[in-house]
Amino acid sequence: MSLLFNPDATMPADRHACGYLFLLNRNRKSFTNILQDIDIEEKKHMMVDMLRANPLQGSFIIKDCTWAESKSLFGNNITHKIGDYETKK
Helix, strand or coil, rough: CEEEECCCCCCCCCCCCCCCCEEEECCCCCCECCCCCHHHHHHHHHHHHHHHHHCCCCCCCCCCCCCCCEEECCCCCCCCEECCEEEEE
């Protein structure tokens, strides 16, 4: 898939003045203006594509990790109840 951008295109008044942005699918030989609203048929095709997609394969390495407790506006710890447990956020 590719993204095509045309900054010189004239946009309708209800759109942003950034030009047109198209999503080009070479395998299906189709293109879509991704700035337009998605109709029901396109949503169905997107859901089918996601359900049929292969999961991501690979290895991930976490190089750095930091933990910080969430605090409320008054400095108290924010907690959530999950089942019978009270957990810090």
